[in-house]
Amino acid sequence: MIALYFGSFNPVHVGHVSLGRYLLDHHVADEVWFVVSPCNPLKHRADLLDEQERLHMLRLAIRDYPCMKASDVEFSLPVPSYTVDTLSVLSGRHPDARFALVIGSDNALLFHRWKDSERILAHYPVLVYPRRGYDFASVAERFPQMHLLPTPYYDVSSTEIREGIARGEDVSRYLDPLVWQHIREKGLYQ
Numbered sequence: 001m002i003a004l005y006f007g008s009f010n011p012v013h014v015g016h017v018s019l020g021r022y023l024l025d026h027h028v029a030d031e032v033w034f035v036v037s038p039c040n041p042l043k044h045r046a047d048l049l050d051e052q053e054r055l056h057m058l059r060l061a062i063r064d065y066p067c068m069k070a071s072d073v074e075f076s077l078p079v080p081s082y083t084v085d086t087l088s089v090l091s092g093r094h095p096d097a098r099f100a101l102v103i104g105s106d107n108a109l110l111f112h113r114w115k116d117s118e119r120i121l122a123h124y125p126v127l128v129y130p131r132r133g134y135d136f137a138s139v140a141e142r143f144p145q146m147h148l149l150p151t152p153y154y155d156v157s158s159t160e161i162r163e164g165i166a167r168g169e170d171v172s173r174y175l176d177p178l179v180w181q182h183i184r185e186k187g188l189y190q
Contacts, residue, residue, distance in 0.1 A: 001028075001029050001030055001098045001099070001100055001125075002029060002030065002031045002032075002033055002094075002097050002098065002099050002100070003023050003028065003029035003031070003032045003033070003099075003100050003101075003102045003127060004033050004035055004071075004086075004087070004090070004099055004100065004101055004102060005019070005020065005032055005033065005034050005035065005102040006035045006037055006083060006086070006101070006102075006103075007034070007035070007036070007037060007087050008036075008037055008048060008054065009034065009036055009054050009057070009058050009158070010013065010047070010048055010049055010054055010158045010162070011049070011054065011057050011123075011158055011161060011162070011175065011179060011183065011188075011189070012034070012054070012057050012058045012061045012158075012175075012176075012179060013156050013157075013158060013161055013174045013175055014156060014173075014174055014175065014176070015154030015156040015157075015174075016034070016061070016154075016178070017061055017062060017065075017068075017157070018152075018154055019151060019154055020032040020034070020062070020065065020068050020110060021065070022129075022149075022151050022152075023102065023127075023149075024065075024067050024068075026033060028127065028149065029100065030067065031036065031068070031069065032067065032068045032069070032102075033066045033068075033069045033070075033071045034058055034062065034068065034069070034070050034071065035071045035073060035074060035086065036051055036054050036055045036070065036071065036072060036074065036075075037074055037081050038051045038075055038079055039079060040075055045080040047162065048089040049188060049189070051072070051075055052110055053071050053186075053188070055070055055075075056182070057179045057183075058070040060176060060178040060179050060182060061176040061178075061179050063178075073086060073089060074086055077089065081118060081132070082114075082115040082116075083101065083114060083115070084114070084115050084116040084117075084119055084120050084122065085115075086109060087099060087101070087116070087120065087123075087124060092173075093151075095141045098126055099134070100124060100125040100126070100127050101120065101124050101125070101126045101127065102128075103126065103128055103129075104128070104129055104130075104134070105128055105129070105130050105131045105134040105135070105136055105139050106131045106133075106134040107125070108128045108134075108139040108142075108143060108146060109134055109135075109138060109139060109142070111126075111143060111146075112142075121146075124148045126145070126147065127145060127146075127147050128145070128147065128148050128149060128150055129149045129151045130148075130149075130151060130153060131153070131156075132153050132155060156174045158183055161174050161175065161189075162189045165183065165188070165190060166189060166190060
């Protein structure tokens with residue numbers, strides 16, 4: 001099974017990669033594909049770094065993990081990107097692959113707002129990892145067909161990293177060393 005982990009990855013951080021490693025190490029998935037979203041329909045675009053830059057940093061962060069892949073599939077799709085459409089494209093391009101969707105409990109609680117959410121649930125396993133402050137029990141009650149994963153909490157967010165960089169803080173502990181070096185060299189998020 002290929003776990004599809006969609007996100008802005010603005011920037012990719014150790015929590016993202018740790019979740020990917022969990023999925024592989026616990027045999028939840030055979031591969032993890034990080035799908036870089038050019039524009040999340042539920043987020044504002046103003047603070048979003050160029051998608052090629054985010055894709056490059058993602059490739060740097062997962063370079064040592066052969067079962068992880070950075071996907072730019074949404075770059076050629078209409079904006080805003082809708083997960084259901086991307087799933088259809090990927091299933092069409094890889095008819096023998098079995099895909100699953102990976103989301104946090106924060107997104108799971110909003111899943112009813114996603115385009116064609118029932119269609120996604122009918123055709124793809126949805127794997128949910130816990131996010132602090134977003135009740136897992138509520139997800140299970142509302143969407144019993146979703147699979148709850150007992151992952152650790154990954155208490156780091158791209159927003160906090162961007163804000164820390166803008167304040168001149170050292171956020172290196174949250175980033176792969178090559179990603180942190182790239183951000184500093186290019187003066188990103190300042």
